[in-house]
Amino acid sequence: MVTVLLVVVCGGAGALARFLLDALIQERRLNEFPLGTFVVNLSGAFLLGLLVGVGSSHRTMTILGTATLGSYTTFSTWMLETHRPAQDGEPVLAWLNIVLGLAAGFAAVTLGRALGRL
Amino acid sequence: MGEDALKLTTYFSERDRAGERFLADGLFDLYERHRLRTSVLLRGIAGFGWRHRLQSDRLLSLSESLPAVSVAVDTRERIEAALPEVLELAGHGVVSVEPATLWSADDPAPTSGTVLLTIYGGRGIRAEGEAGYVALVARLREAGVTVASVLLGVDGTLHGERRRARFFARNAGVPLMVLIIGEADRIAAVLPDVASFVEEPVLTLERVNAETPGPHQKVIVHLEEQAKVDGHPLHVELVRRLALAGAAGATVIRGVRGVYASGEPIADRFFSLRRNVPVHVIAIDTAEAVRQWLPIVEELTKAAGVVTISSGTAHAHRRAREAPPRGRPSP
Amino acid sequence: MLAADRRELGAIFAGGAIGASLRTGLVEAAPTHTGHWPWLTFAVNIAGSLLLGYLVTRLQERLPITAYRRPLLGTGLCGALTTFSTFQLELLRLLDHGDDALALGYAAASLAAGIAGLALGTALVRRANLTW
Numbered sequence: 001m002v003t004v005l006l007v008v009v010c011g012g013a014g015a016l017a018r019f020l021l022d023a024l025i026q027e028r029r030l031n032e033f034p035l036g037t038f039v040v041n042l043s044g045a046f047l048l049g050l051l052v053g054v055g056s057s058h059r060t061m062t063i064l065g066t067a068t069l070g071s072y073t074t075f076s077t078w079m080l081e082t083h084r085p086a087q088d089g090e091p092v093l094a095w096l097n098i099v100l101g102l103a104a105g106f107a108a109v110t111l112g113r114a115l116g117r118l
Numbered sequence: 119m120g121e122d123a124l125k126l127t128t129y130f131s132e133r134d135r136a137g138e139r140f141l142a143d144g145l146f147d148l149y150e151r152h153r154l155r156t157s158v159l160l161r162g163i164a165g166f167g168w169r170h171r172l173q174s175d176r177l178l179s180l181s182e183s184l185p186a187v188s189v190a191v192d193t194r195e196r197i198e199a200a201l202p203e204v205l206e207l208a209g210h211g212v213v214s215v216e217p218a219t220l221w222s223a224d225d226p227a228p229t230s231g232t233v234l235l236t237i238y239g240g241r242g243i244r245a246e247g248e249a250g251y252v253a254l255v256a257r258l259r260e261a262g263v264t265v266a267s268v269l270l271g272v273d274g275t276l277h278g279e280r281r282r283a284r285f286f287a288r289n290a291g292v293p294l295m296v297l298i299i300g301e302a303d304r305i306a307a308v309l310p311d312v313a314s315f316v317e318e319p320v321l322t323l324e325r326v327n328a329e330t331p332g333p334h335q336k337v338i339v340h341l342e343e344q345a346k347v348d349g350h351p352l353h354v355e356l357v358r359r360l361a362l363a364g365a366a367g368a369t370v371i372r373g374v375r376g377v378y379a380s381g382e383p384i385a386d387r388f389f390s391l392r393r394n395v396p397v398h399v400i401a402i403d404t405a406e407a408v409r410q411w412l413p414i415v416e417e418l419t420k421a422a423g424v425v426t427i428s429s430g431t432a433h434a435h436r437r438a439r440e441a442p443p444r445g446r447p448s449p
Numbered sequence: 450m451l452a453a454d455r456r457e458l459g460a461i462f463a464g465g466a467i468g469a470s471l472r473t474g475l476v477e478a479a480p481t482h483t484g485h486w487p488w489l490t491f492a493v494n495i496a497g498s499l500l501l502g503y504l505v506t507r508l509q510e511r512l513p514i515t516a517y518r519r520p521l522l523g524t525g526l527c528g529a530l531t532t533f534s535t536f537q538l539e540l541l542r543l544l545d546h547g548d549d550a551l552a553l554g555y556a557a558a559s560l561a562a563g564i565a566g567l568a569l570g571t572a573l574v575r576r577a578n579l580t581w
Contacts, residue, residue, distance in 0.1 A: 014469060049537075062473065080498075101533075106540060110541060133514075143513070270511065285518075381511075410500075
């Protein structure tokens with residue numbers, strides 16, 4: 001039961017943290033590249049790798065990994081911020097977002113796990 | 119050309135508030151109370167204003183405060199009656215008042231100059247087996263108008279009645295706004311027919327590019343979403359250059375369907391990633407300031423885009439202290 | 450520090466709580482087994498992308514300005530329903546297990562379907578025939 005409550009609260013907190021960090025990063029510039037979401041997703045992937053690397057329990061993985069980091073990171077916003085530039089005639093930006101996101105995200109989760117295992 | 123009227127356009131940020139409510143809601147409640155003949159709320163896609171912060175719909179978080187445009191038209195007396203309240207509500211917004219005429223079938227057609235014909239009405243009607251506004255754009259293209267663009271409103275009034283779009287509704291009665299620019303003879307040729315393509319239509323006529331005097335000028339660049347300059351979208355470049363040049367502000371609005379001269383109609387299509395629709399970049403400034411930055415606009419629109427200039431009076435109130443925009447960290 | 454509306458933050462929190470709970474509940478009920486296609490993450494990511502495309506486009510282009518709908522449904526619900534971190538971890542685990550082809554397929558399909566879903570959601574709002 002406590003787990004359920006923690007999932008709910010951590011889920012909400014994860015989304016909130018994503019919004020705040022994204023806003024902070026995107027604030028001053030009309031960054032054509034969606035840096036905010038990029039940083040959020042990368043940090044989330046890294047932290048998830050770390051959690052796995054240090055050997056977390058199933059319960060920890062559920063609360064911190066699935067609920068919190070799963071909510072903190074986002075796939076849908078990544079897609080939105082790829083689709084819009086593609087549609088507006090900026091395909092380079094779209095490709096960059098997809099490729100960098102995939103590659104850097106994978107690198108982040110790998111690195112996180114490696115560090116966790118140290 | 120018709121009944122003496124005024125067009126009242128307010129440019130503001132969608133997050134602007136009038137008391138507890140959004141400014142947009144305050145304005146349209148006001149128009150509803152005054153039973154204005156027609157009004158439309160258009161949501162912008164990019165722009166900048168008195169705070170000189172660029173806003174755009176390309177990124178989820180940055181699109182927290184996009185521009186909005188409210189247009190209201192009625193007879194001179196009725197707009198003048200509503201104007202003081204509008205000015206009081208508008209706060210940071212820019213309120214522009216321009217001369218216009220309300221046209222009906224008994225009125226004479228325009229005979230000279232470049233004319234802006236605007237049709238306000240509902241979108242439900244089907245004519246010749248297609249959506250009314252689709253058939254309308256086709257008709258306008260045949261008639262050889264210079265620009266035709268259909269913009270969808272999200273709130274408004276039509277013949278005094280409030281029409282606001284709702285989440286779980288068809289929303290066909292929410293007013294749309296069709297902008298039509300052409301030489302007087304072309305406009306005169308279509309005037310008798312156009313009303314039948316739109317539900318409960320209200321038609322207005324204005325003179326553009328006419329060297330009429332006025333303390334302020336409204337410059338609109340009408341172009342296509344896909345128009346490019348140096349590989350970048352032209353409308354993005356226009357806004358950027360206007361901001362750099364110190365223009366007072368600019369708002370970009372997007373239509374759903376339109377046509378430029380005798381080109382192919384452009385519209386949202388279901389199966390295409392790249393979409394080409396009409397886009398309008400609007401900038402209002404003092405006549406003197408416009409003289410300063412107009413060359414930039416003219417240079418950028420050499421290859422694409424139609425520029426119209428009209429005169430009017432703009433009211434812009436600046437607060438003594440800058441208030442930080444909602445949802446953003448303080449500067 | 451942040452001049453954000455407390456109720457807006459509340460809307461994000463609420464949407465996030467719902468999205469995360471949905472996803473976590475489903476994952477607990479139907480966990481991915483080693484070497485298998487991560488169906489659940491795939492499903493929520495595609496569904497969430499479709500939903501986000503539809504909601505964001507509708508809320509921004511077809512409806513009057515509202516304060517809490519997009520934070521609740523977009524940033525909150527869709528953002529939390531979908532996940533990037535789990536997606537990456539699943540790719541890593543597939544590669545660990547030697548399922549290179551599956552990993553590649555999973556990545557490619559997620560991206561292709563994700564974009565397609567987003568585009569479809571958007572197109573449903575903007576569709577060519579707007580009499581209804």
